[in-house]
Amino acid sequence: MSVSEHPDSKQVVMLARLAFLDTGAGVARVRFYSSARGLVTDAATGLLVELPLLDPVGTVTAGVLTLSPGAAALNEATGTVLWARVVNGNGDTAFDCSVSDTAGTGDIKIQSTSLYLGGETRMVSGVLR
Numbered sequence: 001m002s003v004s005e006h007p008d009s010k011q012v013v014m015l016a017r018l019a020f021l022d023t024g025a026g027v028a029r030v031r032f033y034s035s036a037r038g039l040v041t042d043a044a045t046g047l048l049v050e051l052p053l054l055d056p057v058g059t060v061t062a063g064v065l066t067l068s069p070g071a072a073a074l075n076e077a078t079g080t081v082l083w084a085r086v087v088n089g090n091g092d093t094a095f096d097c098s099v100s101d102t103a104g105t106g107d108i109k110i111q112s113t114s115l116y117l118g119g120e121t122r123m124v125s126g127v128l129r
Contacts, residue, residue, distance in 0.1 A: 011060065011063045013063075020088055021088050023088050027057075028094075032121070033047055034077070044085055049115060051069070064128070080115070081115060084097055
């Protein structure tokens with residue numbers, strides 16, 4: 001089944017997602033993984049790097065959520081990024097999404113999806129439609 005959503009409804013949904021991301025004691029973060037992507041309720045394995053988002057996390061315009069990338073971080077392991085999980089300031093999972101390098105079509109873009117232990121990774125963009 002496919003959902004066709006009215007623009008006004010999508011705007012409200014994205015604003016609610018933004019509000020959820022902005023909750024918690026810390027800042028929202030994006031976690032990048034090298035493992036196979038399971039269900040959003042599954043525990044994730046293969047963490048390569050975790051990047052903070054700014055506070056506020058982003059903006060919503062015309063039903064599109066644009067995340068605000070924070071500082072770069074050092075990679076915790078070597079591997080190829082296959083997907084990302086976005087968590088709020090309490091570490092609660094919000095959603096999983098696709099990742100690509102800047103030439104790709106991922107929801108979240110980083111400089112390269114090939115990461116090396118101790119190297120630095122920076123989020124270039126994050127746009128959810």
